[in-house]
Amino acid sequence: MTDHPHTPKTARVQSPARRASNAKSDIVAAAGFSEFPLDRVHRLIEPGPVIMVSTSRGGRPNLMTNGFNMSVVHDPPILALVVGPWDYSYDALRETRECVIAIPSIDLATRVVDVGNVSGRDVDKWKRFGFTPLPAITVAPPLVGECFANIECRVADDRLVADYNLWLLEATRVWLAESKRGLGEFHHRGDGTFSANGETIDMKRRMTKWQALVED
């Protein structure tokens, strides 16, 4: 039986871009990550985690540690992040307008704090602190293989950068590796001390006004 004459050939051949994207997805999946819904990204950021920000400029990736971040909009998934000129990552974010937000479990706390103590101007922090770059799908900066969550982001609004170094980012792809979550994120107390997560309290049934948030 022959193809219908109007069947577009492109429906049966993969574009080079699509093949490259699939190859990257295979690498990320092999590292234990699955895609996480974009409209659920607030579940990763709202708890107030210490994060790492991955950027890439001129093919040179960098990492920084950050505690000034938040969820702004559930859907579209808009996040806010402070990155200032004192951060070497600032120029990369300004020029490329993309980054990856990686969330480390508390098992990584020592290395994450050390990442915050040196500048990418001087050292390759990926090599120095033993973090593994994995290919992102929608942005150039790499995912951080050791973190349990990676959020690919593009700059959505930079109106408050000049005055406050506050960047609004839109998540474009999110990855979660439950196997790397351990005790989950940790929280900077703003003074060089950090809180681990303790008990989790389930109040889903009390959140009657916010049913959409508590659904699985």
Add this chain to the structure above:
Amino acid sequence: MTDHPHTPKTARVQSPARRASNAKSDIVAAAGFSEFPLDRVHRLIEPGPVIMVSTSRGGRPNLMTNGFNMSVVHDPPILALVVGPWDYSYDALRETRECVIAIPSIDLATRVVDVGNVSGRDVDKWKRFGFTPLPAITVAPPLVGECFANIECRVADDRLVADYNLWLLEATRVWLAESKRGLGEFHHRGDGTFSANGETIDMKRRMTKWQALVED
């Protein structure tokens, strides 16, 4: 011995405004609160707490619960907060341009979640949920007596309110009651579950690049 003729009388009499401010401070102090340094307010917000926002409009105070907040600038103490038109507090914040951010300990979690489930349009949440208003010094909305921290705030920038309901606030007075801190703040996981704080890890000595932050 007589006063020097040029001694200004005002140096020895209290203005009515000053007397009123002192009277308010006495009430707040009697409730267990002490002033907390403005340039340390990030130590209260950076961990990612669930907060309550106290507003007052036409002499009518209201309370809401919020998980979308962050520290933006250490000094001046700028915070960011999402309050949208779906919140009854939105009009109060827009009209008065001031609020109090109160941080509840996890012992208050049930009442704090319940505050987030009803609208101030319908009920007086202070009365319904048993929260005690205390007089603020620099703003009209009351402090929340049961919370361990209260941050008096004025709107610093509203450029991103129209598009993202994102308010930048400047802290104008901060109060801390260690006696009410208990296990401290708690964190919304974005799905109706909440994390208590567990172990605290001290990495002050590793934060060599950020000495100013780790000083007492």
